[in-house]
Amino acid sequence: MEVITLSYPNDEMKSDLPESIAAIGFFDGIHRGHQKVIRQAVSTAQKEQKHSVVITFDPHPSVVLQKPKKEITYLTPYDEKVQIFERLGVDQLYVIHFNHALSQLSPEEFIDLFIHGLNIQHIIAGFDFTFGYKGLGNMENIRSMVDQNINVSAVEKVEDQGEKISSTRIRHALQQGNIDEANRLLGYSISVRGEVVTGDQRGRTIGYPTANLYVDEPYYLPRIGVYAVEVDWKGQWFQGMANVGYNPTFVDHLLKPKIEVHLFDTQQNLYGETLRLYWRKYIRDEEKFDHVDELIDKLKEDEHVSRQFFAKND
Ligand SMILES: Cc1cc2nc3c(=O)[nH]c(=O)nc-3n(C[C@H](O)[C@H](O)[C@H](O)COP(=O)(O)O)c2cc1C
Ligand SMILES: Nc1ncnc2c1ncn2[C@@H]1O[C@H](COP(=O)(O)OP(=O)(O)OP(=O)(O)O)[C@@H](O)[C@H]1O
DSSP states (O other): EEEEEEEEOOOOOOSSSOEEEEEEEEEEEOHHHHEEEEHHHHHHHHHHHHHHEEEESOOOHHHHSSSSOOOOSSSSSSHHHHHHHHHOSSSSEEEEEOHHHHHTOOOHHHHIIIITTTTEEEEETEEEEEESSSGGGTTGGGGSOTTTTTTTEEEEEEEEETOOOOHHHHHHOOOOOOOOHHHHTTSSEEEEEEEEEOOOSSGGGGGOOOEEEEOOOOOOOOSSSEEEEEETTTEEEEEEEEEEOOOOOTTTTTTTTTEEEEEEEEOOOOOOOOOEEEEEEEEOOOOOOHHHHHHHHHHHHHHHHHHHHHHHHH
16 A cells, blocks of 8 residues: 655645545544445445545644644554555555645635545545535535546445444543443454553562553553553463553652553563553553552452453453
């Protein structure tokens, strides 16, 4: 899959682009609804022997449109998204840089630049896709904006338990520690990828050495707390428990939550290694303990709960 980033108003489109079928959207999480849109573009392109294309944006429009500005995090940060599009069989990914100038384009200007300009012959998006200045373009009025030979297909709503699957809904599930629901809506198991870095070396003194995971992409993390987790290190799988939190027992002002994982039944030294950590089950909220002994007792309990979870689910 070829990845091309486009920036308005700077970049000129090439003139000899192949005829393409495009799925359009922000696609954070690439959940089951998004997958339907993308799969339809890929299969239509295969049938018609054209290129399959995904047109997406970076960063999230709210970075430009929302005031006051908040740091934005993603279910699937950029690299994760690229990997998933690739797995879905997309030939070409266009990433349009979302900036103020882009947000001012009228729907007609947007279509001219990015549909006609990229030689898109067929546009596939969800029933509620909107685009252009103030989201004035939608799946109905788009038909009057595109050249006559261009097809437009609106993918019908994908629901779960009678409600639309959406990135927002998945964020809410994660905020409640409901990993099962998040995974069901996504259609795959949510994870983070990071490198093991040195912590305060405190874990080993309390009998629970931990690998501190440094994630260099802005992931939307599940609720602060303790989880049963599984870790994939170069195809080797480990079970364990992780804390995503601020270590309030020891530290006063940690600005960003840390991810720490204690792996069961291994002495493996993973410093400097890259791991993928799968959240499996929320266990409890993080607590501030008055004595380290209380934390240690709690960790023993967490280990018991996690092992029981794995025993039942293996
Ligand atoms: C499963 C698990 C649960 C944890 N729960 C808490 C907690 O409730 N409160 C807290 O202050 N720290 C908690 N911690 C963090 C410990 O304080 C931390 O692992 C310890 O301070 C070691 O930090 P270090 O790796 O930076 O040396 C937890 C850690 C793990 C692995
Ligand atoms: N459940 C769904 N069924 C069908 N199409 C969907 C569904 N969810 C999103 N889409 C389509 O996928 C594309 C990307 O949508 P978008 O990134 O806004 O997703 P979303 O999950 O609705 O996000 P948010 O919760 O942030 O509004 C759009 O074309 C949208 O219409």
